[in-house]
Structure formats: structure tokens, C-alpha cells
Amino acid sequence: MRNRLRGLSFFDEVKIALFIFLNLVFLAGLFAASYRMLSYLNGVQLIGHLLVNKLLTMVFLTSFTMVIFSALITSFSTIYFSKDLPWLLSTPLEISKIFAIKALDTSFYASWMVFAVMLPFLLALAIVKGGGLVFFAAVLALLVPFLLSASLCGIIASILMVRVFPARRVRDAMLVLGVLFLMGVFMLFRFLEPERLVRPEGMDAVAQYLSFLDAPTAVYLPSWWLSGAVFSLLGSQWKNFVYYTSLLVGGTASLFFVTGLLAKKIFLFGWAQNQAGQRRRVAASRKYGYRRPVTALIWKDVKIFLRDANQWSQLLFLASLSSVYLFSIYKIPLDTMYLQNLVAFFNVGLIGFVVSAVALRFVFPSISIEGDNFWLIKAAPFTAGQFLAEKMIFGSVPVMSLALLLSAASGLLLKTDAPVFWASVGAVMVMAAGLNSMAAGFGAMFPIFKMTSIAQIESSHGGVFYILAALSYIGINVSLWALPLQNYFQIKFGHAAVPWGSFIWVGLSLLVLNSAAVLVPFKLGVMSLKRMEI
Amino acid sequence: MEGLTKKFGGLTAVDNLSLEVARGEIFAFLGPNGAGKTTTVKLMAGLLIPSSGTACINGYDITKEPLKAKQSLGYVSDQPFVYPQLTGFEFMRFVGDIYSVEPGYQAGKIPELLEMFELSKWADETLETYSHGMRQKLVLASVLLHRPSVLFLDEPLVGLDPKSARLVKEVFAELSGRGVAIFMCTHVLEIAEKLATRAAIIHKGKLIALENIETLKHKIKSGGNLEDVFLEITGGTQYLELLKYL
Numbered sequence: 001m002r003n004r005l006r007g008l009s010f011f012d013e014v015k016i017a018l019f020i021f022l023n024l025v026f027l028a029g030l031f032a033a034s035y036r037m038l039s040y041l042n043g044v045q046l047i048g049h050l051l052v053n054k055l056l057t058m059v060f061l062t063s064f065t066m067v068i069f070s071a072l073i074t075s076f077s078t079i080y081f082s083k084d085l086p087w088l089l090s091t092p093l094e095i096s097k098i099f100a101i102k103a104l105d106t107s108f109y110a111s112w113m114v115f116a117v118m119l120p121f122l123l124a125l126a127i128v129k130g131g132g133l134v135f136f137a138a139v140l141a142l143l144v145p146f147l148l149s150a151s152l153c154g155i156i157a158s159i160l161m162v163r164v165f166p167a168r169r170v171r172d173a174m175l176v177l178g179v180l181f182l183m184g185v186f187m188l189f190r191f192l193e194p195e196r197l198v199r200p201e202g203m204d205a206v207a208q209y210l211s212f213l214d215a216p217t218a219v220y221l222p223s224w225w226l227s228g229a230v231f232s233l234l235g236s237q238w239k240n241f242v243y244y245t246s247l248l249v250g251g252t253a254s255l256f257f258v259t260g261l262l263a264k265k266i267f268l269f270g271w272a273q274n275q276a277g278q279r280r281r282v283a284a285s286r287k288y289g290y291r292r293p294v295t296a297l298i299w300k301d302v303k304i305f306l307r308d309a310n311q312w313s314q315l316l317f318l319a320s321l322s323s324v325y326l327f328s329i330y331k332i333p334l335d336t337m338y339l340q341n342l343v344a345f346f347n348v349g350l351i352g353f354v355v356s357a358v359a360l361r362f363v364f365p366s367i368s369i370e371g372d373n374f375w376l377i378k379a380a381p382f383t384a385g386q387f388l389a390e391k392m393i394f395g396s397v398p399v400m401s402l403a404l405l406l407s408a409a410s411g412l413l414l415k416t417d418a419p420v421f422w423a424s425v426g427a428v429m430v431m432a433a434g435l436n437s438m439a440a441g442f443g444a445m446f447p448i449f450k451m452t453s454i455a456q457i458e459s460s461h462g463g464v465f466y467i468l469a470a471l472s473y474i475g476i477n478v479s480l481w482a483l484p485l486q487n488y489f490q491i492k493f494g495h496a497a498v499p500w501g502s503f504i505w506v507g508l509s510l511l512v513l514n515s516a517a518v519l520v521p522f523k524l525g526v527m528s529l530k531r532m533e534i
Numbered sequence: 535m536e537g538l539t540k541k542f543g544g545l546t547a548v549d550n551l552s553l554e555v556a557r558g559e560i561f562a563f564l565g566p567n568g569a570g571k572t573t574t575v576k577l578m579a580g581l582l583i584p585s586s587g588t589a590c591i592n593g594y595d596i597t598k599e600p601l602k603a604k605q606s607l608g609y610v611s612d613q614p615f616v617y618p619q620l621t622g623f624e625f626m627r628f629v630g631d632i633y634s635v636e637p638g639y640q641a642g643k644i645p646e647l648l649e650m651f652e653l654s655k656w657a658d659e660t661l662e663t664y665s666h667g668m669r670q671k672l673v674l675a676s677v678l679l680h681r682p683s684v685l686f687l688d689e690p691l692v693g694l695d696p697k698s699a700r701l702v703k704e705v706f707a708e709l710s711g712r713g714v715a716i717f718m719c720t721h722v723l724e725i726a727e728k729l730a731t732r733a734a735i736i737h738k739g740k741l742i743a744l745e746n747i748e749t750l751k752h753k754i755k756s757g758g759n760l761e762d763v764f765l766e767i768t769g770g771t772q773y774l775e776l777l778k779y780l
Contacts, residue, residue, distance in 0.1 A: 282660060288637040380633065381633060531583070
């Protein structure tokens, strides 16, 4: 550990500091939001405690389901495709012991994020309910068997599925299901308009509402046992607390026993079955049309994209992101035309932010995901410029399509004036081109060929630098657009003549800024690729 | 190559190497682990940038005219990394296209090469299911597609079964007969002895021997084989003493 800390470069230190800072800000924000919501719910007369209890039950149930999915997907990399397992199995260690270590490993990776997100929520609960630090510590202790039980359910599911189906297929299917699940939760949450749920008058019958609040949720699941233990702790009902805690701990122990049993009986068979490699036949056409090297690179990237569930499943995220974004725009109450156009203007910045995040996911990693195969690119007779241009062309499809969809659709939903509409669509499209080039250029300047996941590439220091540069670029762009918009309204309401000087100045500034955003990162990326050694 | 040098920080991995390989020659580049063989081959193939010195392929300087040099050479790495989501056939097509091989020639040559390396049966299967040896054969097949004048091969026979290894040796002999220069790094001294016409031994980045194979063998007093020559020159015989303690 000490050696690793000593070996950190300046970039690594900045990245770690920024990472810690951003996470602390996120957790503080989560605490503030949780505290506000719980205080509000708890303060509702007569049914306040029921509302809090219901929310708690729902949070535990959702977390339980998420950890199951997460453990199921994680178990493929930590167990079935782990590189040290063949060696471990060749040692005279018992399979159940090896599996127990791997299961704990999987549980940690599958649940640490849920645990981290729950911390501020539970702290807010402890404060709102006056439980104090002892209550908070006790709930944290109860989270351990709870999260472990969810992970073990996921691991048991993976053992059973791999026994019947090939591991690679199950992993791909689960990846897609996981994305669909998250997408569903995300969209459902937004489309339900949660702001309405805290208003009891919204329900048809008060009695029905009360019985809904008071009804237990999934009583046979550890999420309910945890809820029961927490409620008992808050109400000082010690008998109930012991009962629910025993169920939680006993249930987790039983799941551990079942996992061990399955590990002994069927895990090895499923694992061995998958070592031969799953045959995947692709009926390829035998046409020999002419393709330039750049076209061949695009063709290769399209094939790989469509065959890699890790990559194409991200498109589902794009779809849900777009629909939630547009739904939120649709729901903004806008009474005046001025307000509509003003929102349309800020919308340019927000879309820029969304597009920069999409470019971070699709374009920035495109050089790094060449991975060990980069030798083939480096040894081939085409230029670094051609290679980077191909990555930009390929990445521009999702980036530019999303930019066009969001800018045009939100402009229509906001019913903005035609000049504002066309100006915002144009601004977003130009900005998207700049962001696309920046993502490709930064990706070429800071590649990680020995990556294990796209998330790892995104969170590298190159990814952080790209996002910082992208945000600055969006900020300058939006502030430059403010002046012509203001002038437009002044002209429209007859308060001013056309300020040609101002238009020319802003136009030239935008031209210089956006040309630089497209050309400079591309040039730097090409130089970096030329210097790159493998 | 002339005065070719590569430094990684304070370490000189390749130190002032100068040698020439003629058309049709099979040249064995030998040396213990970490001697600088792979670095030399990577410098010649344009994967690394020399700290000083020059490397010319078919008359083209790899740093000044990289595209022309790369069009003339074929490189096979010691690790056959390939795109796991592509099929064998698609990989061949991709390599053919990035080397601008005419589609008509690809149509005739790809099935022929796949057949020759016994990969036809697997041509439509994704490469994630290929074994190490199959991937190695596929990379060897793909490198022949654009008719290179010079081949740089880093341990080309590792992972191949005896039948495939024999095939590859015959392919090398055939290519050599057609005037292709083959620069081969290998640990398998028997192959170097049987196939190569000349050999060089590199140790700690420096060239310590550059001779005709027969001349090399005559250099040691006992008149042994290439393995004896190699061990004597690189100091490997001292380990024979250590073996007694095992």
C-alpha cells in the first residue's frame, strides 16, 4: 500500500483528490436530500411514521433486488472467468473453501456501492427518528447479513443457470437484463412523478391509502426482516428485534450453507463445461467488395459493437436517458414565452452536458478498447490520423444523433420561436462535434490498453480531464450564446436595432472556439498515437 | 539496421545494433530471455520508436516512410492477440482490407490460406473459441495475405502442434525460395539450426555473434550443436553446475 502511494504520479494524486471530493459532494447531497424527504414525511400528521416505514421497506426491497442482479453479473468475472480459479482448483484446497472466498469477494464487489449510498440515507433516518449513533451503528451491522444474503441469492442463481446454460450467454443475457432493470427503475421512478406520492389527497380513498401504507412488503424476504428489525429498534420492541435479527442472520447462514452445498455438488461441473469455450458460429457472407482501410476499421468496430453485449446494451441507457430528459422538459411549467425561450437557452447547456457524458461512454474508450489488439493497428500501413478519424466517425453516430434528437424534440416541446429553435439546434450540433472530437482526442492521449471494463476507462485520469475540458467548453459556448439571445428579444420587442457588431463578434468567437474544440484535440490525439509505443 | 538503439529510461534494451538481412534469407535472431530480441523486432516493425539509429525495410526507413515500410513487412508477435468477437474469415478480410489487398486476390487467397493452415472448418466461428495455436496459425495466415517482402516473426512456433510446426517451417522455406527475407526470433535452437542460413546472438542488448550457422558451430572447440554454441557464448553453461543440486 505504502509503495503504491509512493508510486503515484501527480496526475494520479489530482485524480484521487478529485474523485474523493466529488464522492463526498455526492454523499453530502444524498444526505441533504434524504434528510429533507424523511423530515417532511415524518412530519405528516397521523401517518408520518407509516410513510417513513413504507419508504424504508421500499428502499430495502429495491436494494435487495439490485444487489442480487449485481452479484449475478459480478460472479461471472469473479468466479467463472476469473484467471486465478484454474490454479486455485489445482491446489489441494477444498472446493467449498475456494468457493467461500470467491463468494465473499463477489459479495463485496456487488454490494459496496449500495452500502455506500445507504450510509447517508440511514444517517438521515437516525437523526430524523432521534435514534442516535447506537441506532445508526446497529443498522449498519444489520446491513452486513442483509447485503450478504442478497449476494448469495445472486450467486446461487448464477450456479444454477451456468449448470444449464453456457456462462457467456448467461452473462450477456444478465447484462442486458440488468441494464433493462435499471432503465425500468429509472424510468418508472421518473414517470410516476414521485413528487405526487407524498400528497395523500392524490389517492382515491384514504382507507385504501392507509392500508397500503400499513401492509408488509414481501414478508419472506430478508429486506422485510431488516425493515422489521429497524422498526423494532426504533420502537424499542426488543422481542421483535431479536426475532427479526435472528431471521436475518439465520436466513443468511442458511443461504451460505446452500451456496456451499451447490458449490460442492454442481459448481465444478458447470465451470468445467465452460472451459472448453462456447462455440459461436456466425454465418458470414463471402462477398469481397472493395473497402478502404478506414471503411474496414468502421466495419470491424460495427461488428464488434453488435456482438459485445457490454457495448450495445449501453444504447438502452441512451434510450431511457433521452425519454426521461424529454419527459422532464415536457413537465416544466412554463407560463410565458420569455420563460419558454429562456429554458430553451439553458437547455443547450444541459444537452451539452448529456452529450459530453455520452461521448465519455462511447467515444473516449474507443481507442482503449482496442486493447491487446492495438499491435495490429500500429503495424498496419495507415496513418494515426486515419485511425483517429475512424474513431470519430464511428463515435459521431450516437453522439450526433442524440444531440439532434434532444435539441430538436425539446425545442418542439418548449414551443420556442423559430430563430431560437434553429439557433439552439445549431449550437448543440456544433458543440456535439466539438465534444466528439475532444472525447476521441483525450481518449488517444490517455489510453488504457490493459483495461478490464469501460467504466474503468471512463474513470481514468484521462476521463476526468476530458470531462473538465468538456464542461469548460460547454460553459464558454453557452455564455457566448447568451448575448445574441438577449439581443434577439430586445429586437423582437422593439427595444433595439439589430446589433451587427455584437453578432459578428460573437459569431467569430464561436467559430474560433468550436474550430479549436474540433481541431486541437484531434491534432494532439494524432501526435500522441504517433508517439505511442507498444 | 544501422546503429539501432533503444533506451527505456536508464535501461538500454537494444545497444547499437547493425546488421543486414538479404532477400530470401532466413535469419535467426537468438538470445536469452530479456536480451532485447522482442524489442529489436518491435523497432523493425514500427511498434517502438528507436532512441537512435535507423531501420530500413525494403529500402524504406521505418521512421521516415512508415507506411511504405509497413506495406512491405509482415509482423507476427509472440502473443497472437486477435479480436475475439470476429470470426476467422472476418479477421482475414479485415487484415486484407487494412493492407489494401485487392478484393479479387483476397477472394482466391483467403480460402486457400485458411485451408493450408487447417482453419477452414472454423472460419465462421468467433475467435474467442480458438485455442492459442489456432490463433497463432490465423495470424501467420493473415500476415501472408498482403505478400510482404520481409517477415518479422517473434517466436512463431510457440503453441503450435508438431504437424502445424512442420507446415510453418515448410511455408518459411517456400517463402524464402521466393525471395522473402525472414527475420525470426526463437528459443527453439533446433529450428534455427535447421532452417536458418545465418544467425545472430544478442545478449544484454548487444550483438555478440553474427555468423553463418556452420561458422558459429565451428567456433567452439568441442564442435557441438547450436545449443552448445549458444550456451557457451551467453554463459548458460554455468547453470549446468546448479542442476546438480536439484
